[in-house]
Amino acid sequence: MYSEKVMDHFMNPRNVGEIENADGVGEVGNPKCGDIMKMYLKIENGIITDVKFKTFGCGSAIASSSMATELIKGKSIQEAMQITNKAVAEALDGLPPVKMHCSVLAEQAIRKALLDYSKKTGVKIEGLDENEFHEDDLHEIEVED
Amino acid sequence: MEKIIYMDHAATTPVRKEVLDEMMPYFSEYYGNPSSIYYLSNFSKIAIDKARERVAKTINAEKNEIYFTGGGTEADNWAIKGIASKLRDKGNHIITSKIEHHAILHTCEYLEKNGFEVTYLNVDEYGMISLDELERSIKDNTILISIMFANNEIGTIEPIKEIGSIARKHNVIFHTDAVQAVGSLPIDVKDMNIDLLSMSAHKLYGPKGVGALYVRKGIKIDSLIHGGAQEKNKRAGTENVPGIVGLGKAIELAYSELEENTAKLVELRDYMIKNIQNRIPEVRLNGHPTKRLPGNVNICFRYIEGESLLLSLDMYKIEASSGSACTSGSLDPSHVLLAIGLPHEIAHGSLRLSLGIKNTKEEVDFVIDKLVTIVDRLRQMSPLYEKNQEGK
Ligand SMILES: Cc1ncc(COP(=O)(O)O)c(C=O)c1O
Ligand code: FES
Numbered sequence: 149m150y151s152e153k154v155m156d157h158f159m160n161p162r163n164v165g166e167i168e169n170a171d172g173v174g175e176v177g178n179p180k181c182g183d184i185m186k187m188y189l190k191i192e193n194g195i196i197t198d199v200k201f202k203t204f205g206c207g208s209a210i211a212s213s214s215m216a217t218e219l220i221k222g223k224s225i226q227e228a229m230q231i232t233n234k235a236v237a238e239a240l241d242g243l244p245p246v247k248m249h250c251s252v253l254a255e256q257a258i259r260k261a262l263l264d265y266s267k268k269t270g271v272k273i274e275g276l277d278e279n280e281f282h283e284d285d286l287h288e289i290e291v292e293d
Numbered sequence: 294m295e296k297i298i299y300m301d302h303a304a305t306t307p308v309r310k311e312v313l314d315e316m317m318p319y320f321s322e323y324y325g326n327p328s329s330i331y332y333l334s335n336f337s338k339i340a341i342d343k344a345r346e347r348v349a350k351t352i353n354a355e356k357n358e359i360y361f362t363g364g365g366t367e368a369d370n371w372a373i374k375g376i377a378s379k380l381r382d383k384g385n386h387i388i389t390s391k392i393e394h395h396a397i398l399h400t401c402e403y404l405e406k407n408g409f410e411v412t413y414l415n416v417d418e419y420g421m422i423s424l425d426e427l428e429r430s431i432k433d434n435t436i437l438i439s440i441m442f443a444n445n446e447i448g449t450i451e452p453i454k455e456i457g458s459i460a461r462k463h464n465v466i467f468h469t470d471a472v473q474a475v476g477s478l479p480i481d482v483k484d485m486n487i488d489l490l491s492m493s494a495h496k497l498y499g500p501k502g503v504g505a506l507y508v509r510k511g512i513k514i515d516s517l518i519h520g521g522a523q524e525k526n527k528r529a530g531t532e533n534v535p536g537i538v539g540l541g542k543a544i545e546l547a548y549s550e551l552e553e554n555t556a557k558l559v560e561l562r563d564y565m566i567k568n569i570q571n572r573i574p575e576v577r578l579n580g581h582p583t584k585r586l587p588g589n590v591n592i593c594f595r596y597i598e599g600e601s602l603l604l605s606l607d608m609y610k611i612e613a614s615s616g617s618a619c620t621s622g623s624l625d626p627s628h629v630l631l632a633i634g635l636p637h638e639i640a641h642g643s644l645r646l647s648l649g650i651k652n653t654k655e656e657v658d659f660v661i662d663k664l665v666t667i668v669d670r671l672r673q674m675s676p677l678y679e680k681n682q683e684g685k
Contacts, residue, residue: 150604152326164674175676181618182626183548186676187321202676206619246622253413264598272298 150207151241157211160220165200169267176253176281183209183250187257191265196220196228201257208247209254214226215239216254225265228258229275256281268281297610303445303473303647306513308539309498315542316500317649327532328523337534339679344541349549351493352490353481360506361537362523365472365493367517368506370395371528372489375514377404380466384434386574388465390414390422390633392449394443396540397470398628401439410654414440419581420633421448424459429465436449438467442474442490445618446629446645447580448489448589450478458487466512472504477555477587478546488512491545494536495606498650503536514602554650558587561648565590565657572665579633579643593617593635596669596678597642605667612659616643638677 150158167188177184183205199221201213204236216236220228233251237243243251260281266273299307308316311607322530325333341361349356358574361367379388386635388589389401391413401411412430415420422440431438438460443450453469460467468489475490476497482490489512493504506516508527547554562585566578569592579591594602599617608612614620616627618641625631626640635643646660 158601159608161674166679172611178624181624183619184642184676202679204596204638204675204677205598206617207596207604210601219502249624270534 149244150211151278153215153241154208154211154237154243157214157240158207159208161214162203163200163214163221166201166202167198167200168169170200170261172261172263172265173264174257174264176206176256176260178249178253181205181249183253183255185213185253186205187211187261189211189261189265191225194225196223204248205253206250208243209250211240212236212243212251213257216258220258225262225271225273228262229273231255231258294561295525295610297612298652298660299612299615300646300648300652300656300660302649303448305495305501305644306498307547309543311546312499312539312542316535316539319322319538323534328521328645334629337532340534340538341532343423344537345539348492348547349507351480351544352439352475352507353483354507355510357525358507358510360508360528361532361540362504362506362528363530363533364502364504365394365470365491365496366396368491368493368504369394369470369472370400371506371514371517372491373397373400373404373439375517376466376468376489377409378515379438379513384432384436385438386412386432386435386603387410387437387650388412388414388427388430388435390416391443392416392420392444392446392629393439394445394470394472397439397441400607410434416449416632418633420444420447420579420629421581422451422456422457424452425429427456428463431459431465434676435463438465440467440469442469443478444473444478444580444629445473446627447633448473448586448647449580449592450474450584452488453484460488461486465480473586476544477551481552482507484507489514492540495544497543497547500536500539503540505535505540530634534571546570550650555587556649558648561652561654561657562588562590563649564654565646565661566592566659568661569664572655572661573668577635577639579630584631588652590646590648592644592646593630593639594642594644594668595639596667596675596681599641599643600644600672602667604646605671606663609659609663611663614645614647616636616645670672 170188171191172189233255319502321334327337475492490507495501575595599615630640
């Protein structure tokens with residue numbers, strides 16, 4: 149059902165854990181299936197120097213979190229903002245259609261952690277809007293596949 | 294194939310060698326159509342007759358009360374739709390439960406769209422229906438009560454004999470989906486006042502795609518499948534002769550070994566439940582502690598999700614199932630776990646291990662060892678676990 153890459157990231161997830169005194173923390177959930185993803189960022193001079201995650205969810209959610217952390221580590225904030233759920237899924241050699249929403253969780257977790265950073269530091273991030281995380285809207289997130 | 298540890302017998306079972314051996318000649322040696330009149334067809338006719346007798350005997354029914362079908366789902370559809378259609382002029386109310394298999398639930402939902410009214414009985418935390426609620430739900434227009442013999446997910450065994458008495462007292466037809474029970478529990482349709490009963494061969498070490506519906510003599514039911522005159526004009530279609538032979542052999546074997554197999558499975562089941570509970574914190578047994586199918590273990594592990602649990606077990610070739618939302622395709626957790634009152638996040642971490650006659654204590658020990666490691670690994674990754682540990 150899953151690609152080898154997904155299984156690899158599921159069995160050996162990269163960057164699991166927490167960052168103490170993180171510069172940005174984002175927690176998102178899928179209210180429908182009940183999954184939760186939490187992302188921690190360390191940001192220095194506009195660069196994501198460290199990232200960690202914790203996920204309560206299916207294999208594809210865990211693999212997506214792991215892949216998302218790899219994709220943004222060492223990148224600039226603007227580069228991280230470009231990461232879509234589609235990019236995460238592609239980097240994993242694809243996800244089954246019913247599991248695409250799990251990768252959306254990863255995209256949302258990054259954005260929410262960046263929003264938290266922006267709020268804490270006052271650094272403005274282009275293209276980030278607080279309203280996109282409205283609880284009620286989360287399950288309406290458009291799934292690109 | 295690599296060696297696997299199969300603990301998903303509630304999903305399906307392997308065909309036993311004795312069963313397969315008896316089926317084999319009916320593929321290409323005695324292949325005659327049972328409806329034909331020549332010599333060759335006698336073999337298939339006699340074989341079907343023998344299978345019917347074996348099935349009838351094990352549930353204390355008469356031979357002419359057994360109709361072969363294309364599986365449990367068809368038997369369920371037939372029972373519900375066939376009675377609804379036959380008794381339409383008498384009433385349009387059906388009583389069932391919230392924890393039935395989809396073969397019953399979706400059939401009832403279909404009838405609701407077609408003018409029928411359905412009461413879905415609640416269950417308690419163990420998955421047991423209330424006889425009081427059942428009796429209170431019966432109305433003048435009630436034509437059918439359909440309650441499963443034993444639940445496929447949590448293994449709970451319903452009070453079938455008592456339900457049968459209530460149905461009889463109020464003169465309402467009683468159907469039971471016994472797909473999980475046949476082969477595992479003693480069944481006496483006369484003593485239990487059962488009017489209709491569904492079974493399926495692939496749950497009792499027989500082949501897939503064949504089952505039976507028991508219809509008590511005197512019960513009038515419309516056909517579901519129309520066509521030729523097979524099964525006394527009640528179920529059309531050329532008989533699945535090897536399949537029917539397989540069902541007959543499988544059911545006979547199951548009941549000749551019932552006592553020893555039950556004793557063995559109950560011991561293994563209780564050993565597994567006890568050891569999981571002892572070795573892994575924050576787990577919950579779903580279903581009834583004693584009134585449960587001999588091979589059913591169903592446990593929720595807090596803070597983790599069932600699909601990731603199944604994937605991890607599969608890395609060791611341990612095959613099991615889960616009622617988690619993430620395995621359902623629909624993103625809703627199992628209706629059974631919700632009906633017994635589990636909150637979503639706990640239902641999420643459910644694992645069903647259904648044991649079979651070939652499973653050993655060594656396998657159970659191996660699985661528990663792996664579970665300890667897997668659950669710990671997944672919990673270390675879970676944001677809920679972290680939150681909870683902080684709170685302590
Ligand atoms: C309780 C119950 N009813 C009905 C069915 C359907 O039977 P079958 O797979 O033979 O169609 C199953 C099996 O999945 C079951 O467990
Ligand atoms: S997180 Fe629930 S299906 Fe992937």
